[in-house]
Amino acid sequence: MNFRFITYILGWIFNFQSGFLLITYIISLFLGEKSGNAFLISAIICAVTGAIFTYKKPSNKAFYAKDGFTAVALGWIVVSITGALPFLISGEIPSVFDALFETISGYTTTGATILSDVEALSKCMLFWRSFTHWIGGMGVLVFVLCIIPLAGGNNMHLMRAESPGPSVGKLVPRVNSTALILYGIYTALTVAECILLLCGGMSLFEAVTTSFATAGTGGFGIRNSSMAEYSMYIQNVVAVFMALFGVNFTIYFLALVKKPKEILKSDELKAYIGIILIATVVIGFNIRSAFPSLGSAMQQSFFQVASIITTTGFSTADFNLWPSLSKTILVAIMFVGACAGSTGGGIKVSRIVIAWRNVRNEIASFVHPKSVNITHMDGKKVKKEVVKSINTYLVLYFIVFVVSVLLISLENYSFETNFTSVAATLNNIGPGLDQVGPMENFGKFNPFSKCIFMFDMLAGRLELIPMVILFSPMLWKKK
Template sequence: MPDRAKHLSRGNVTHLVGAILLGNAAALLLCALAGVVLRDGSFLPLLLSALLAAAVGGAARYFTHIPEDINFREAFATVSLAWITVATFGALPFLFSGAIPAPAAALFESISGFTTTGSTVLADIEVVAPGILLWRSTTQWLGGMGIIVLGVAILPYLGVGGMQLFRMEAPGPTQERLRPRIRETAKLLWLVYAGLTVVVGGLYLIGGMTFFDAVNHALTTMPTGGFSTRNASMGAFSPFIQWVAIVFMYLAGINFVLHYRALSRGTRPYWADREWRLYTAIILAATVLVMYSLSGTGLGFERILRDALFQVLAVTTTTGYGTADYEAWTPFAQLVLFLLFFVGGMAGSTGGGPKVIRVLLILKHGMLEIRRYLHPRAVMLVKVGGQAVPEPVMLNVVAFMLMYVGLFGVGTLAMTALGLSLPSAAGAAATAISNVGPGLDEVGPTDNFGFLPPQGQLILAFLMLVGRLELYTVFLLFHPGLWRR
């Protein structure tokens, strides 16, 4: 690992961010070409956005040197600045097309896309030009595995320094390696991700979606994004399509390392993984609780099972699709879903939230502290899968969860100061920091965030970014030691 004490080279960071911005420009250009085919007036806004991104990204690369390696500080700075930069340029098509004329709202939509949150300011999605909707979905697909992981996979000059980038973007207390070279690891996971995207898109087509709808929803399912081309989200489609979404939301919330290993070892890697077992148990338990709550609605068993399982997965994996308005459900069912906001997917998945592994470690740590009261002289360590968790890792997890809850509290306070009711404020803060999408009350599954004042949208956009990049990565930007020469 490169020495953390090395000073940060602004040139290295600028060069890397510029390279990533060029990739963003290429994606914009592809959507612009789709706009030509669609003939919906989106070509020029997308083309202009692509040219601006290419100009800035190209200049950043031209006036800096290719870094031979990157150190710890540069990795942190690159991750956060790259996300902020691509999200800023990603907002331009919304502004230029007039789909979202307010700058703060356009930035909110773009950050919601790149962080795979899925919250929207659009009141009527179906009147937006299809080319703009395609770009909107593309932001989630790019953000799903992480702009940085994709950059590591296609930019060969990162070399060993790419390991730090991968660790920043592939979340979790520790990072399991598939290959000694991070570039090869990223490529393998990217192929799994792309392959599953193609499969789910094909199944959506078979289920009756139009080609355009299938492409867009494939781009937003595997990244656990949740953007849709329909106002009713997945509720606009058949039960078959909803079951397909259920299966692939579940898969998207699983560590992609396990998917890769399952290609050669079958289901054994899943069953052997403690985090996967807890992830599955939480989903099953929450589904049973919600089904019990819905048992008096008069709906058939299949409908109750489908609605309950769909919404539990949509929240747990932080996909955010909807098939039903859970605001009309019982307070008990709503509380179950709200608690799932603070679970998230597995580490190494595309899901947001604190991650199941952290929940597991916190539970084990709590039980260990109870045992310590009974046996004060015993030496006890938290263990996962038979291996002891190092004390620094455990302290990091506890600190992370405390910061997470603290940020949720501060976000809720800020939203109430802007005039939101307490349920709305708590729902908005929780859905933003956990990258879920819909919240509660005024920002529920059938509502949008367009009514918020600009400062409210920017606060939530910041929470989305902080949540997606695992808190520390963003906060380090504000530490003077990062920039000290």
């Protein structure tokens, strides 16, 4: 383990975090809010720490997969702790556990909150909450790699450890160029949504914060009612962009380089669109009696389906009150999640598709023992290593989920609350059902349960492995 180089990487994360905090401080000056001084103090703390860690570049540049996983896991813990400082210093969220919960929820783009009155926060704090979504959506290390090459030819270890999905590859030969392209697409989509929201009558502050929360598929709203008070035009714009940010960003790159045939080959994209359409239609018909017309029911259904499958977590209605079938479908797509290589959470559509096809082939081999069945994705053979990694992920996911539900159940809330609260945090969604429904919050849980949720949010955002490895005794043993 190259601890010196990992420390160097963490130093750069402190440096960038200082810059993010300073941006928010400048915005607080424009808003004329004294609570913004908390961001200046936090930025100075990060800048000093970062300067110490990056003062001397390490001579040993050997950097392997386990180093990448460790650096990413520690890096996310660093941004979570430092990102909580403004809440604590300003006193707007005085509890350490609550401040950490809110910050981790922001960076992991979960959108679960401990706040019962979001509108009581100052505007600069509301901006910071949404800004953490935008930073965390594409990834902290991916952002750093846009600017500086940290580990020479081993940068891919960092990107693979942080990027969501069963496999991550380069769009272009250089990793930092790939990161730059990804963030270019990410920024362009964010700006496009912001412009459309401004056209719908939103103020600049509302448009920016909503676009940040949508882009990162996070769902932190600046109103207690989330998106319910906004016009149907604004709701539709947000719903469409939630769905767009749930698409694998490689698809947008292929569109830019004009390769439509490659886009049409994407089995994941077809499955993603199909799930959204089927879920929207079924839920729309199921809830039609609660709305003035079938059209408005379909509109509300599409918004909520797009919000849940992309793990954004915005809401326009209390779906906790919807019929059982609709709630069951929403819980099911909580686990499915968005596409690999998007800003969304969940298990990922590609994993579901590959796992299903692998199961189908295994069943076929029992029926026809002499047949040769190969799992394909996008017209290509899926490597055994990928299938193995997916199986490992699913088993680990199941273990973490079950253990988390058991630990949360110690508080003696309803099974629906316990089950969906873990589903909402591990899949980085935000709202669940019952006591954690869209009109509720996580503030009622005790510090122990909040720690479980915080671990689940980080583990879910980092695809489990980095966080599990970090707590594995084998990592820290000297050979």
